[in-house]
Amino acid sequence: MSQTGFQDRVAIVTGAARGMGEAVSRRLVAEGAKVCLVDRDPEALYRVADSLGERTHAIVADVTAPEQIEAFVAGTVERWGRIDMLHNNAGVTGRSGPALDSTLDDLDFVFAVNFRAAFVAIKAAAMHMTEGASIVNMSSLFGIRAAPGMGLYGASKAAVIGLTKTLAVELAPRGIRVNSVAPGAIETDLLRSSNAALHVPGGPSYDEKLKSMPMGRAGTPEEAANLIVWLLGPESTFVSGAVYQIDGARGA
Numbered sequence: 001m002s003q004t005g006f007q008d009r010v011a012i013v014t015g016a017a018r019g020m021g022e023a024v025s026r027r028l029v030a031e032g033a034k035v036c037l038v039d040r041d042p043e044a045l046y047r048v049a050d051s052l053g054e055r056t057h058a059i060v061a062d063v064t065a066p067e068q069i070e071a072f073v074a075g076t077v078e079r080w081g082r083i084d085m086l087h088n089n090a091g092v093t094g095r096s097g098p099a100l101d102s103t104l105d106d107l108d109f110v111f112a113v114n115f116r117a118a119f120v121a122i123k124a125a126a127m128h129m130t131e132g133a134s135i136v137n138m139s140s141l142f143g144i145r146a147a148p149g150m151g152l153y154g155a156s157k158a159a160v161i162g163l164t165k166t167l168a169v170e171l172a173p174r175g176i177r178v179n180s181v182a183p184g185a186i187e188t189d190l191l192r193s194s195n196a197a198l199h200v201p202g203g204p205s206y207d208e209k210l211k212s213m214p215m216g217r218a219g220t221p222e223e224a225a226n227l228i229v230w231l232l233g234p235e236s237t238f239v240s241g242a243v244y245q246i247d248g249a250r251g252a
């Protein structure tokens with residue numbers, strides 16, 4: 001369904017080269033927005049940008065580097081003069097296994113990508129945002145429930161929810177909304193690789209795991225994008241500080 005009010009609004013989407021970030025970017029461009037696409041993978045990023053055309057601006061950046069985040073925020077303002085939407089989507093699962101087997105380097109890495117990057121990006125972008133702007137931070141069902149085998153990932157996604165709620169309150173007087181989405185299984189490279197990492201010999205296969213879920217399948221990146229774009233856009237103006245699960249009833 002097409003939404004109104006995206007024409008010439010400016011968005012930044014991190015992790016835009018594939019998966020949900022790509023789906024959100026495609027949808028935003030289709031709605032008439034201009035999108036700064038950010039990813040650390042240049043080849044995949046330029047492929048997405050080329051297919052979307054001149055309403056996109058691709059910036060290769062690693063979100064673990066705060067100065068690279070500041071550079072893509074500045075680059076967006078330089079190119080289009082404003083920032084209306086920020087989707088902090090780039091994420092990694094980190095090393096799988098029991099949480100207490102993780103090293104401090106494992107912890108720092110997963111928090112740097114999944115949590116610190118969102119904080120730095122909001123800090124840099126919020127000063128350019130005005131009334132009506134919207135921020136959506138990517139959490140996970142594992143940020144709400146236990147995540148055995150992916151404990152630090154879950155903890156980083158729980159931290160995203162905490163940041164979302166506080167900033168929603170603190171930025172509300174400026175008319176800036178901040179929300180979070182918490183997907184269950186969404187059919188992307190990340191889901192496939194994390195399932196492979198957690199697979200135990202003789203355990204259920206990827207397909208068997210999906211079949212055992214309430215809807216018998218994973219969600220599609222486009223289904224997730226429907227929710228995220230609604231939260232980013234002008235039809236959700238009284239929604240802020242929320243955490244939306246999108247999981248086909250898996251977390252029910």
Ligand SMILES: NC(=O)c1ccc[n+]([C@@H]2O[C@H](COP(=O)([O-])OP(=O)(O)OC[C@H]3O[C@@H](n4cnc5c(N)ncnc54)[C@H](O)[C@@H]3O)[C@@H](O)[C@H]2O)c1
Binds near residue numbers: 113186
């Ligand atoms: N797929 C799922 O089932 C699922 C469930 C819950 C939450 N999530 C979250 O959704 C978000 C998107 O996941 P996806 O499944 O679309 O993953 P994906 O692996 O398909 O895409 C993630 C993108 O982020 C980019 N990225 C990773 N680290 C980066 C970095 N340091 N700097 C810049 N770019 C970086 C990757 O290059 C990739 O293009 C992630 O935050 C993930 O944790 C995914």
